[in-house]
Amino acid sequence: MTTAAAMLSTPVYRPVLPPLPAQHRLLVVQHLALPETAYWQQQLGEEGVPVSLISLNGDMEQLFGSLQQRLSQARVGTRLYICGDESFLWKVHQQARQCGLLNGEIELIRTADSRELYCVHCSTLQTIEPAPLVHCRQCGLQLMVREHFSQRLGAYMGVCNDPFAPYGEAPATVASTSLEEQAS
Amino acid sequence: MSELLDVRVASVRQLTPLVREFTFEAVSGELPGFSAGSHVQVHMPGTGRPLCNAYSLLSDPLQRQYYRIAVRLQEQSRGGSRFMHEQVKEGDVLRLSPPANLFAPHSRAGHHLMIAGGIGITPFMAYIAALEQRGGSMELHYAYRSGLTDTYLEELAARLGAALHPYDGRAGQRLNIRQVLSDQPLGTHVYICGPDSLISDVCQTADALGWPAERIHWEAFAAPEPGEPFVAELADGRTLAVPGDYSLLEALEQAGVPVPNLCRGGVCGQCMTPYSAGEVDHRDLYLSDSERADHLMPCVSRGKGGCTVKLAL
Numbered sequence: 001m002t003t004a005a006a007m008l009s010t011p012v013y014r015p016v017l018p019p020l021p022a023q024h025r026l027l028v029v030q031h032l033a034l035p036e037t038a039y040w041q042q043q044l045g046e047e048g049v050p051v052s053l054i055s056l057n058g059d060m061e062q063l064f065g066s067l068q069q070r071l072s073q074a075r076v077g078t079r080l081y082i083c084g085d086e087s088f089l090w091k092v093h094q095q096a097r098q099c100g101l102l103n104g105e106i107e108l109i110r111t112a113d114s115r116e117l118y119c120v121h122c123s124t125l126q127t128i129e130p131a132p133l134v135h136c137r138q139c140g141l142q143l144m145v146r147e148h149f150s151q152r153l154g155a156y157m158g159v160c161n162d163p164f165a166p167y168g169e170a171p172a173t174v175a176s177t178s179l180e181e182q183a184s
Numbered sequence: 185m186s187e188l189l190d191v192r193v194a195s196v197r198q199l200t201p202l203v204r205e206f207t208f209e210a211v212s213g214e215l216p217g218f219s220a221g222s223h224v225q226v227h228m229p230g231t232g233r234p235l236c237n238a239y240s241l242l243s244d245p246l247q248r249q250y251y252r253i254a255v256r257l258q259e260q261s262r263g264g265s266r267f268m269h270e271q272v273k274e275g276d277v278l279r280l281s282p283p284a285n286l287f288a289p290h291s292r293a294g295h296h297l298m299i300a301g302g303i304g305i306t307p308f309m310a311y312i313a314a315l316e317q318r319g320g321s322m323e324l325h326y327a328y329r330s331g332l333t334d335t336y337l338e339e340l341a342a343r344l345g346a347a348l349h350p351y352d353g354r355a356g357q358r359l360n361i362r363q364v365l366s367d368q369p370l371g372t373h374v375y376i377c378g379p380d381s382l383i384s385d386v387c388q389t390a391d392a393l394g395w396p397a398e399r400i401h402w403e404a405f406a407a408p409e410p411g412e413p414f415v416a417e418l419a420d421g422r423t424l425a426v427p428g429d430y431s432l433l434e435a436l437e438q439a440g441v442p443v444p445n446l447c448r449g450g451v452c453g454q455c456m457t458p459y460s461a462g463e464v465d466h467r468d469l470y471l472s473d474s475e476r477a478d479h480l481m482p483c484v485s486r487g488k489g490g491c492t493v494k495l496a497l
Binding site: 071 | 294365366367368369370371372391392393394395396397398399
C-alpha cells in the first residue's frame with residue numbers, strides 16, 4: 001500500500017530561511033531545552049531585528065495567554081515563528097490567527113516527523129509515526145491515514161481501511177470473508 | 185457584460201482648477217447599488233473614437249439617488265478627461281457601465297489606513313462614508329497640491345478631525361511613508377490610491393517593514409499609455425490596424441469585437457485574451473510571466489515595433 005496522495009489541505013512547510021523582512025519577530029517554542037531554540041533565536045535575530053521568545057511550560061492555556069498579550073500590543077511588521085511538532089504548530093497557528101495575525105505573517109518550523117491522527121470513527125486523537133496504515137489506539141480499527149489535514153485539530157484524518165468491515169462490526173478480515181460467503 | 189446605464193448629469197461643479205465633479209441621476213428607474221471602492225466606466229460619445237474611462241464612485245454608497253465622480257484634467261489626456269471637462273454639461277445624458285468593485289475595504293480589518301495622492305482621494309470618500317456608518321477605525325494620509333488637487337480637503341478635515349493627515353506638496357510637506365507604516369496596530373490594512381510612484385513607494389516600504397501582501401491594497405486607474413501602431417489579426421483572418429493612441433481593446437470595440445472588461449487599466453483581468461503570434465509589450469499588472477507567453481491584456485498591452493499580433497478571438 002502506498003502513501004495516500006497529497007491533498008489541497010496537506011500542509012506544505014516552506015523554508016523559513018532567509019527570514020522575510022520584519023520589524024519584530026516572535027518565536028514560540030514547544031521545548032525550551034532543545035538545541036533548535038537557540039539556533040532559531042540566533043538565526044532570526046540576524047540583521048538586528050529583535051526576537052522575543054515564548055516557550056511552552058507544560059500548559060497550553062498559559063502559552064496562549066502570553067501570546068495573546070504580546071500580540072495585542074504588536075504592530076504590523078511582526079512575524080510569528082512557531083517551532084515544534086506538527087500538532088503544536090497548528091494549535092498555536094490557530095490561536096495566532098484569532099489574535100489577528102494573517103497566514104502570511106506566520107512561519108512554521110517543524111521539529112519532529114510524528115503526526116497527529118484523528119480517528120473519524122471514535123474521535124480519538126493520537127500521535128503516530130509516518131505510516132499509511134495504523135490501528136486506532138482507542139477502538140482498534142485499522143485506519144488508512146488520509147493526507148487530508150485539519151488545521152483546527154492539527155491532525156490528519158484516519159478512516160476505516162476496509163469498506164467491507166465498517167466501524168462497529170467484526171474485525172476487517174473476518175467481515176470481508178463472511179460477505180464473500182453470503183454473495184456466493 | 186451587464187447592460188449600460190443611461191444617466192443624466194444632475195450637476196457639475198468645478199472643485200479646483202484641475203478637478204471637476206459630476207453628479208449623475210438615473211434617466212429612468214433606480215440606479216443599481218454599489219459598495220465603497222466601486223468604479224464605473226463612463227462612455228464618451230462624439231469624440232470621434234471609442235473612449236471610455238473608469239472613475240471611482242465617491243458618493244455615499246447608502247444613498248441611492250445619485251452617483252458622484254470627480255475627474256482630474258490630465259495634461260497628457262487622450263481626450264477622456266478633456267471631454268469630461270469641456271463637453272459635459274448639466275442635463276446631458278451619458279452611458280455608464282454598472283458599478284464594479286476591485287478595491288473594497290477589507291471586511292476583517294481592525295483599522296483602515298488610507299493613503300491618497302491627489303485625485304486618488306475619490307474612492308476614499310465612499311470608504312469614509314461606509315466606515316463612519318459601521319464605526320470602523322480609520323486614518324487618512326492625503327498628499328495633494330494646494331489650490332490644484334486639494335479636492336474635498338475642508339470636508340475631510342471636518343469629518344475626520346485628527347484622523348486626517350494632510351500633506352501639501354506646494355508647502356514642502358512630505359508624507360513619511362516609513363514612519364506611518366512602522367507604527368500600525370496588528371489588524372491594520374493599508375489602501376493606496378494615487379500615482380504609480382506613490383503606490384510603488386508604499387508597497388516597497390511596506391514589504392521591507394514586514395507587511396504581508398494580504399494587508400496591502402491599491403488601485404491605480406490610468407488611461408492606457410499610447411505607443412507605436414501595430415496590427416492585430418483575428419481568428420477569422422481579419423486584420424485591424426491599431427493606431428498609436430488607441431488601445432487594442434478600443435480598436436477591437438470599434439471593429440465590433442467586444443471583449444468583457446472592468447477596469448480598462450490592466451488590473452482586473454477581465455479582458456485577458458489568448459494570442460498565438462507576435463511580440464507583445466505587456467503593460468498590465470495582472471498576468472504572471474508564464475501566462476504572458478500566450479495571453480495579453482488588450483486594455484493596456486500592445487504589439488511591439490509595428491508587428492502583427494495574432495489573437496484567438
